[in-house]
Amino acid sequence: MKSFFESKGFRELLRIVLAVTIGLALGFIITLFVSKDPVGAYKSFLLGPISRLNRIGDWLEESLTLILLGLVICIVFGASQWYIGVEGQMVLGAMAAGCVALYVPIPPLPRILLAFLAAMIVGALWGLIPALLKAYYNANELVTSLMMNTVALKIFEYILKAFIMTPKSRSISSELIEKPFRLPTFIPNLPFLQGIREIWMKQTSVTIMVYIVIAAVIIVYYLLYKTPFGYELRTVGLNTKFAHYGGINVKRTIIMSILVSGLVAGLAGAHLTLAIHNKIISNMTSGLGFEGINIAILAGNNPLGVPIAGLLYGYLRAGSDVMERSSDVSRELVFVIQAMVLLLVTAERLLPTIQKRVADIKENSENGTNGKPDVKNVKEGDSHVA
Amino acid sequence: MKPIVEMKNIVKIYDNGVVANNGVNFTVNKGEIHALVGENGAGKSTLMKILYGIEQPTEGEIIIDGQSVSFKSSLDAIDHKIGMVHQNFMLVPSFTVAANVVLGNEPIKNGFIDKDQVLKVTKELSDQFGLFVQPDAIVDGINVGQRQRVEILKTLYRKAEILILDEPTAVLTPQETQDLFKAIRTLVQQGKTVIFITHKLREVKEISDRVTVMRHGKMIGTVDTKDVTREQMANMMVGREVFLNITKPPMKRGEKRMEIKNLSYISETGRPVLQDVSFNLYAGEILGIAGVEGNGQTELVEVLTGLKRSAGGQAFVKGKSVLDHTPREVRQQGVAHIPEDRLTNGVALKESIEENLIVDRYFSAPYKKGMMLDYRLIENKGKELIKQFGILTPNGKLPVESLSGGNMQKVIVAREFSSNPFVLIASQPTRGIDVGATEFIREELVRLRTAGCAVLLVSADLSEVMSLSDRIVTLYEGRITGVFPDAAKVGEDELGLYMLGIKHQTNEEMEKFL
Numbered sequence A: 001m002k003s004f005f006e007s008k009g010f011r012e013l014l015r016i017v018l019a020v021t022i023g024l025a026l027g028f029i030i031t032l033f034v035s036k037d038p039v040g041a042y043k044s045f046l047l048g049p050i051s052r053l054n055r056i057g058d059w060l061e062e063s064l065t066l067i068l069l070g071l072v073i074c075i076v077f078g079a080s081q082w083y084i085g086v087e088g089q090m091v092l093g094a095m096a097a098g099c100v101a102l103y104v105p106i107p108p109l110p111r112i113l114l115a116f117l118a119a120m121i122v123g124a125l126w127g128l129i130p131a132l133l134k135a136y137y138n139a140n141e142l143v144t145s146l147m148m149n150t151v152a153l154k155i156f157e158y159i160l161k162a163f164i165m166t167p168k169s170r171s172i173s174s175e176l177i178e179k180p181f182r183l184p185t186f187i188p189n190l191p192f193l194q195g196i197r198e199i200w201m202k203q204t205s206v207t208i209m210v211y212i213v214i215a216a217v218i219i220v221y222y223l224l225y226k227t228p229f230g231y232e233l234r235t236v237g238l239n240t241k242f243a244h245y246g247g248i249n250v251k252r253t254i255i256m257s258i259l260v261s262g263l264v265a266g267l268a269g270a271h272l273t274l275a276i277h278n279k280i281i282s283n284m285t286s287g288l289g290f291e292g293i294n295i296a297i298l299a300g301n302n303p304l305g306v307p308i309a310g311l312l313y314g315y316l317r318a319g320s321d322v323m324e325r326s327s328d329v330s331r332e333l334v335f336v337i338q339a340m341v342l343l344l345v346t347a348e349r350l351l352p353t354i355q356k357r358v359a360d361i362k363e364n365s366e367n368g369t370n371g372k373p374d375v376k377n378v379k380e381g382d383s384h385v386a
Numbered sequence B: 001m002k003p004i005v006e007m008k009n010i011v012k013i014y015d016n017g018v019v020a021n022n023g024v025n026f027t028v029n030k031g032e033i034h035a036l037v038g039e040n041g042a043g044k045s046t047l048m049k050i051l052y053g054i055e056q057p058t059e060g061e062i063i064i065d066g067q068s069v070s071f072k073s074s075l076d077a078i079d080h081k082i083g084m085v086h087q088n089f090m091l092v093p094s095f096t097v098a099a100n101v102v103l104g105n106e107p108i109k110n111g112f113i114d115k116d117q118v119l120k121v122t123k124e125l126s127d128q129f130g131l132f133v134q135p136d137a138i139v140d141g142i143n144v145g146q147r148q149r150v151e152i153l154k155t156l157y158r159k160a161e162i163l164i165l166d167e168p169t170a171v172l173t174p175q176e177t178q179d180l181f182k183a184i185r186t187l188v189q190q191g192k193t194v195i196f197i198t199h200k201l202r203e204v205k206e207i208s209d210r211v212t213v214m215r216h217g218k219m220i221g222t223v224d225t226k227d228v229t230r231e232q233m234a235n236m237m238v239g240r241e242v243f244l245n246i247t248k249p250p251m252k253r254g255e256k257r258m259e260i261k262n263l264s265y266i267s268e269t270g271r272p273v274l275q276d277v278s279f280n281l282y283a284g285e286i287l288g289i290a291g292v293e294g295n296g297q298t299e300l301v302e303v304l305t306g307l308k309r310s311a312g313g314q315a316f317v318k319g320k321s322v323l324d325h326t327p328r329e330v331r332q333q334g335v336a337h338i339p340e341d342r343l344t345n346g347v348a349l350k351e352s353i354e355e356n357l358i359v360d361r362y363f364s365a366p367y368k369k370g371m372m373l374d375y376r377l378i379e380n381k382g383k384e385l386i387k388q389f390g391i392l393t394p395n396g397k398l399p400v401e402s403l404s405g406g407n408m409q410k411v412i413v414a415r416e417f418s419s420n421p422f423v424l425i426a427s428q429p430t431r432g433i434d435v436g437a438t439e440f441i442r443e444e445l446v447r448l449r450t451a452g453c454a455v456l457l458v459s460a461d462l463s464e465v466m467s468l469s470d471r472i473v474t475l476y477e478g479r480i481t482g483v484f485p486d487a488a489k490v491g492e493d494e495l496g497l498y499m500l501g502i503k504h505q506t507n508e509e510m511e512k513f514l
């Protein structure tokens, strides 16, 4: 039996932790050069996000969005579709959720449910054009989805300015969604949790979206690794010709992968309006859509790794906010750290090579008798006739 | 003769725990042609990858030309004048032949690649060693035989003195094999040393000076080729007696299972590849297609299995049309398919063995249970097939890419044979497979046929077609040139005349046997 410490999951985790540590160390060296108070700046960066309750809340909320976006990319990249239309799907999803929450005159519970549904459907449908173009005309989905992003953002701003903005509002935004139609806080209203709940609610607004995101992670994992659709998707992603030869409907799988990812992207959009901003505002997504790619890379494209990657990445982002506000170091430094971390993680060969080098050195010094890996022998005397 | 390569006590344990080489001692003399044989997964490719620096040995010593070396990568090996042509080629398809030959070490003039010089050196090398290529052709458009010559030229351009060829003949036609052998002899005359992996013992006899046999990662022995027979070699490889010729029970021909009428196919470039091909396939028979490679066999199989669209004609299974239907629809009529190009069509290299084994059946019970796939069942079925077909792996969850070449082929064969086919279309079913496994696959083919399956067999190995088939059809330039209702009664030379289009049967002659 393999112990946890030899398992692939552990190695993966080790790799990420190592990458982050090295990235942070390099970041600190740079800070030494650019800041008058490097220690203070770095402290605000590293500890800022957890120094106050409201900051913890902000960190968690942004991480939830990032986790959903990471899932989106796990799905499309799993099918080897270089589809990056998440931004567009998310922004229109946010718009749909907002419109339902603001204007559909039905009671709170069905209204919230309908808002989610609308966001997800809009998100999925917005992927349809690049998906069809790819499946039937082999149009490069990277290009088409990028273009669709621009279109979506323009449509969003147009609807916002032409129909939703009221003359008296001071910013480019809708009115606030009324309290009963927002998502409730994630701490259940139980007697023994009353105290915590109140303190928490005063400071932050982390909502029941936490549970929805956890459910989404599990569902996407099961979808990709335990269902026929997931099998088709991964097989198409690994070798399209083999999938076709084996009888898988490649076109349908490509289309479905983008549509399903759109459901999740729409969900992320709903999260923006119903939980974070509580209204529709201009420039709502601000490039968040592309961060999903980084999350998925960090997570090695595995849905179960996405929450960790999302929290980690969200932490770096939150820390950079704090640092920028409370020191003379700008957030660009954090981009450098992020880039370092991603590079180190993607350099997949790095860790195995290091391990090997270390093993070599060890072996030489011990004269090569110990430290040999466990040998699980190939079946001996295996013959070809059953 | 003095040894130029000495590998001592080589042990290789892969990350997943597989012991691929277990204390191997291997010596090659300067100027010889040295054959390396052994069953699939015996560790031949691994040993050669170690010599070429792509894999590092877990233990052991390598001595080149009397000097102890340790290769960190293939660059180090190239520095020691070692070159390797892999089982799977590694050329850049969009580059020209010449550009591929000089890749990574281009002649430079004024800071730019000297295009004329590139063409010139390629031409010179090609002439010097009798390896004919067209320096300015794009690699994508040339056939396997030519690609292989490009690979060899590439190593020669890097001044290789020791050439490793990993199963070079597995992908070649008999004629191309002869050309390759001529080139190898030229190389050796000019002082080079050649190490040559193959599963075809006839070739070992024909070309090599000495032969080394491996089994289960161990060295069995090295002998002078002239001192051993093919049977003895097979015996050393497998550890038991192998029957190079198979016996099959008499044919009991049943009902018509597949009917192909006036089939034609036009290539993307507009060339008519298949013209007016008609024949029937019956239960309980093996129908062999004999032809020189490139005469339409590949396309015939791909059109019949739904991978390519026809340009006219009809094909029926159980009376239902299957032409220009999707591969899924064709498979649902009970047609199984062993594809010619196993790495592109036959497997997904990065997917697990288990999952590769279910691509044609995952969507139905018992694999699909409710909305989910039953992975416990998939694992168990995988185990069964791995055992039944002798696929050499510690674990069905490993990706197919961790298998040796021949074991990848067994994954495909296991899947297609176990689908309980109504019609089996097998293209090069034993390509790259060792003698023991070849015997097994041939026996299985015959067993399926005797149990009533209709088998269409396409193979570049004429002796395979002749020994397995009940009936043979010859194909030349996309047309049927002859049909031989009793395969046992036709000679190789006779078939050759029809395969080369020198002789034709008339339509009337053929009609009653097709």
Ligand SMILES: Nc1ncnc2c1ncn2[C@@H]1O[C@H](COP(=O)(O)OP(=O)(O)OP(=O)(O)O)[C@@H](O)[C@H]1O
Residues within 6 Å of the ligand: A378, B014, B015, B016, B018, B019, B020, B038, B039, B040, B041, B042, B043, B044, B045, B046, B047, B392, B393, B401, B402, B403, B404, B405, B406, B407, B432, B434
């Ligand atoms: N990259 C790898 N990772 C893990 N195991 C491997 C890897 N490559 C090969 N193996 C295993 O090592 C063993 C030897 O493989 P190798 O490719 O050397 O065999 P081979 O003699 O060349 O066989 P074939 O005739 O089928 O090409 C096999 O059991 C194979 O599964």
Ligand SMILES: [Mg+2]
Residues within 6 Å of the ligand: B044, B045, B046, B087, B166, B404, B405, B406
């Ligand atoms: Mg091999």
